[in-house]
Amino acid sequence: MAKAAIEAVGINKWFGVEPVRTHAVKDVSFVANFGEMLYVVGPSGSGKTTMLSMISGILRPTSGTVKVEDADIWSLSSDALAEFRLKHIGFVFQDYHLFPRLTTAENVAIPLILQHREWTAAVKDAERNLEIVGLKDRAQLAPVKLSGGEQQRVAIARAIASRPDILIFDEPTASLDGDTGRNIVHFVREQLLTDQRCIVIVTHDSRIYEFADRIIRMEDGRVTGVDRSQLDAQ
Amino acid sequence: MPGILQIAYKLLINDRAKFAALLVGITFAVFLMIEMTSLFAGILSRSSSTVINIGASVWVMDPAVQTVANTIPLPDYVLDEVRSIPGVKYAVPLYSGAALLKLRDGTYQAANVIGLDDTSLFGRPQMLAGNIEDIYAENAFIAIKDSEFYKLENPAVGTEFELNDHRGVIVGIARVASSALFGVPTLYTTYNRCLQYIPNTRFTMSYLLVEPKTAADVATIKARVAARGYLALTRDEFVQQISNFYMYHTGIGTNMMLMTLISFIVGLSISGQTFYTFILENIDKFGALKAIGAKGRELVSMILFQATFVALTGYGIGVGLCAALIWLARTHLPDYAAMITFGNLATAFVMVVIIAAVSSYFGVRRVLSIEPFDIFRG
Ligand SMILES: Nc1ncnc2c1ncn2[C@@H]1O[C@H](COP(=O)(O)OP(=O)(O)OP(=O)(O)O)[C@@H](O)[C@H]1O
Numbered sequence: 001m002a003k004a005a006i007e008a009v010g011i012n013k014w015f016g017v018e019p020v021r022t023h024a025v026k027d028v029s030f031v032a033n034f035g036e037m038l039y040v041v042g043p044s045g046s047g048k049t050t051m052l053s054m055i056s057g058i059l060r061p062t063s064g065t066v067k068v069e070d071a072d073i074w075s076l077s078s079d080a081l082a083e084f085r086l087k088h089i090g091f092v093f094q095d096y097h098l099f100p101r102l103t104t105a106e107n108v109a110i111p112l113i114l115q116h117r118e119w120t121a122a123v124k125d126a127e128r129n130l131e132i133v134g135l136k137d138r139a140q141l142a143p144v145k146l147s148g149g150e151q152q153r154v155a156i157a158r159a160i161a162s163r164p165d166i167l168i169f170d171e172p173t174a175s176l177d178g179d180t181g182r183n184i185v186h187f188v189r190e191q192l193l194t195d196q197r198c199i200v201i202v203t204h205d206s207r208i209y210e211f212a213d214r215i216i217r218m219e220d221g222r223v224t225g226v227d228r229s230q231l232d233a234q
Numbered sequence: 235m236p237g238i239l240q241i242a243y244k245l246l247i248n249d250r251a252k253f254a255a256l257l258v259g260i261t262f263a264v265f266l267m268i269e270m271t272s273l274f275a276g277i278l279s280r281s282s283s284t285v286i287n288i289g290a291s292v293w294v295m296d297p298a299v300q301t302v303a304n305t306i307p308l309p310d311y312v313l314d315e316v317r318s319i320p321g322v323k324y325a326v327p328l329y330s331g332a333a334l335l336k337l338r339d340g341t342y343q344a345a346n347v348i349g350l351d352d353t354s355l356f357g358r359p360q361m362l363a364g365n366i367e368d369i370y371a372e373n374a375f376i377a378i379k380d381s382e383f384y385k386l387e388n389p390a391v392g393t394e395f396e397l398n399d400h401r402g403v404i405v406g407i408a409r410v411a412s413s414a415l416f417g418v419p420t421l422y423t424t425y426n427r428c429l430q431y432i433p434n435t436r437f438t439m440s441y442l443l444v445e446p447k448t449a450a451d452v453a454t455i456k457a458r459v460a461a462r463g464y465l466a467l468t469r470d471e472f473v474q475q476i477s478n479f480y481m482y483h484t485g486i487g488t489n490m491m492l493m494t495l496i497s498f499i500v501g502l503s504i505s506g507q508t509f510y511t512f513i514l515e516n517i518d519k520f521g522a523l524k525a526i527g528a529k530g531r532e533l534v535s536m537i538l539f540q541a542t543f544v545a546l547t548g549y550g551i552g553v554g555l556c557a558a559l560i561w562l563a564r565t566h567l568p569d570y571a572a573m574i575t576f577g578n579l580a581t582a583f584v585m586v587v588i589i590a591a592v593s594s595y596f597g598v599r600r601v602l603s604i605e606p607f608d609i610f611r612g
């Protein structure tokens with residue numbers, strides 16, 4: 001049986017105070033395994049980003065527990081949690097959040113620098129990651145000089161820089177054209193998914209569903225179903 | 235340098251326009267603060283020039299004296315009384331007054347005249363030409379080569395002039411530590427010649443210069459002088475009294491202090507706002523760092539580093555600019571009185587530190603309140 005990477009049990013999130021309280025995530029439980037590419041899909045406002053944030057140590061649930069690699073992450077102190085994210089989780093944000101004042105290689109080196117790696121060594125290491133995503137020759141450029149798809153790949157190179165075992169993507173294809181989006185997710189599936197890694201992707205983009213192992217459907221804050229993807233069906 | 239600070243450094247200086255704006259704000263404030271305080275320090279130093287140049291340890295005067303320039307003559311018996319105080323090594327009179335000169339070309343020029351005690355010549359200046367002994371020659375005066383020297387038409391040894399209708403001759407050129415404030419040249423002669431050439435009231439001694447036997451005797455001397463209804467001040471106390479007068483009881487001082495304060499406030503608001511805008515513009519970067527796994531104190535260290543870096547760089551440029559301007563002004567304007575003292579530098583430094591601290595306080599508060607979730611949602 002596959003080993004669990006993330007285990008969410010009965011997580012809830014309420015936003016705001018009465019009378020304008022929103023129950024954004026309602027009693028969600030699921031497991032994401034190592035070696036698995038798991039999608040979370042659903043209409044806008046259904047609570048996908050909120051749920052993703054809670055399982056990745058970014059947003060504290062109102063109730064429920066999240067275990068990542070058997071650690072109850074919401075019982076950690078905020079410093080310990082930051083350390084945990086740095087070591088175990090790689091994020092690819094929807095709008096990338098690259099640093100325009102740093103070179104592409106320096107951007108990719110950030111997680112290593114946060115781990116107190118020496119600057120030049122970290123940047124060298126980052127250049128190897130850029131090679132993995134096929135952007136070795138762009139290492140010294142400012143990220144703004146790159147195309148959207150290239151920036152996405154830089155963000156991926158940054159997310160994998162510290163060799164995390166969990167990768168989290170929020171809408172990775174939202175600002176890319178269909179082919180570029182597909183190519184990137186295909187690349188992620190082929191190159192980055194290993195038995196020791198779990199990848200969770202939030203998306204509404206049905207063109208990339210084919211790459212998922214399982215798809216969790218959310219609606220109005222609840223999980224309404226879990227699908228085996230077409231991969232299995234084939 | 236830790237990598238996190240290197241990131242902070244690059245975020246800061248690679249944003250050329252913002253960095254330049256920040257530097258201009260701090261530099262301008264530092265420049266104004268140092269320029270103001272230096273101008274004032276120059277004025278203060280010149281206002282005490284006689285005290286500094288004569289160099290006596292203790293000055294005895296009428297209690298109503300406020301600045302060294304406004305003398306209130308003392309009766310001669312005070313000299314005998316002071317000399318009889320135990321602990322006094324010696325005491326000599328000093329004359330300080332004004333006279334009207336008629337120069338060789340017939341123009342008039344006001345001058346300060348200092349009369350040194352005939353027997354000791356206590357407070358004698360440092361001779362550049364001629365011999366101090368020649369001060370005893372007939373009609374002899376020594377011209378002081380300070381910033382007002384040219385107003386005497388650059389005399390040489392042997393140059394003649396009239397002083398209050400008496401003949402005068404320059405027997406020496408000498409140098410003193412500090413020029414006077416009021417833009418008139420200074421002549422030195424003997425105490426007795428001053429009494430002869432310059433009209434006087436009943437009393438004639440401007441000050442009594444006292445040298446105590448030991449530093450411990452100063453207190454006794456002060457007490458004994460006070461008991462006679464006069465005032466004895468050490469050199470530093472006298473300089474301080476004069477400074478206080480100019481600082482708090484003249485328009486110059488209060489206005490200069492106000493201007494310094496305004497420079498500080500302007501610097502604080504320009505730099506503080508620019509810095510805060512800089513933080514706000516980078517807020518998503520700080521948020522992304524936080525999400526990836528930077529700890530709160532690491533973000534704080536980034537901001538403190540950026541604020542300190544800007545403040546110190548601006549301080550350095552401001553001090554440099556100010557020094558350059560004062561140097562330039564001095565080479566062109568002999569009467570330009572500005573003096574960068576350690577006190578000025580320290581004052582400006584403290585103000586810059588306050589500016590950096592206030593700016594980073596708001597930046598830190600903002601950055602610590604970022605929710606990485608908001609960054610995540612875009
Ligand atoms: N900080 C907040 N304060 C109040 N309500 C919030 C906050 N964040 C999210 N919500 C609400 O929670 C619900 C879920 O939002 P969430 O961003 O998770 O949706 P989503 O499924 O990611 O949508 P999208 O596909 O548009 O990104 C929404 O109704 C949203 O308005």
Ligand SMILES: [Mg+2]
Pocket residue numbers: 048049050611
């Ligand atoms: Mg979302």
